Amino acid sequence: MKRLNPRAVLSRQKLGNALVSLTLERGFENLTITAVRKRAEVGHVTFYRHYSTLDELLTDALLTTMRKLDVLLQQQETIYDETVALFRFVKEHQDQFRIYVDLSPTHPIREILKEAAVQLVVDRWEAKGASPVPMDVSVNHLVESSYAFIRWYLNHINDYTPEQVADSYDALILTGVEFKALSRRKDRPGQHSTEQNVD
Numbered sequence: 001m002k003r004l005n006p007r008a009v010l011s012r013q014k015l016g017n018a019l020v021s022l023t024l025e026r027g028f029e030n031l032t033i034t035a036v037r038k039r040a041e042v043g044h045v046t047f048y049r050h051y052s053t054l055d056e057l058l059t060d061a062l063l064t065t066m067r068k069l070d071v072l073l074q075q076q077e078t079i080y081d082e083t084v085a086l087f088r089f090v091k092e093h094q095d096q097f098r099i100y101v102d103l104s105p106t107h108p109i110r111e112i113l114k115e116a117a118v119q120l121v122v123d124r125w126e127a128k129g130a131s132p133v134p135m136d137v138s139v140n141h142l143v144e145s146s147y148a149f150i151r152w153y154l155n156h157i158n159d160y161t162p163e164q165v166a167d168s169y170d171a172l173i174l175t176g177v178e179f180k181a182l183s184r185r186k187d188r189p190g191q192h193s194t195e196q197n198v199d
Helices: 007-024 033-039 044-050 055-072 079-092 093-104 108-124 137-156 160-176 177-181
Strands: 124-126 180-185
Touching: 007 033, 007 055, 007 093, 007 124, 033 044, 033 055, 044 137, 055 079, 055 093, 055 108, 079 093, 079 137, 079 160, 079 180, 093 137, 108 124, 108 137, 108 160, 137 177
Parallel strands: none
Antiparallel strands: 124 180
């Protein structure tokens, strides 16, 4: 991917932040490029230097959030640390996640984000040798279950600590019967040798 200069990075951040705030205020379908660039305080030419449509901007903003999550998860030592970090991250970036979960199931950006989420799982988990469940079925189950769980969490964001939510997520999803088909990869970059699998 082409490395952006600091000014371009700042413009993209401002546009992304403006898009997020306006989407929460008005709904994505009610936005215009003019409204977003005015909120971001960037010019017409600057917008089109980076994006052709609001869909492109939204995709970039949400994928940027996913990339930040990926980096954060790579820094964790255990499954539990990863899970707590996930829900702390969701709480800190709840505006972006609210937009994600509110997208129509048929919206093309949903599929792009699901593919990114699938990649996060594939980078961290592998099929258990004795499992009768194919890897793609297990990964899809984990991604869809996590999506539903995060959607619930966003509606109860101040009712539970990230640690409490992580415990529930672990009990319901990670160590549930359906999850016996996957185990945590031992060969992931940036990870420590003290990891344990979910068994």
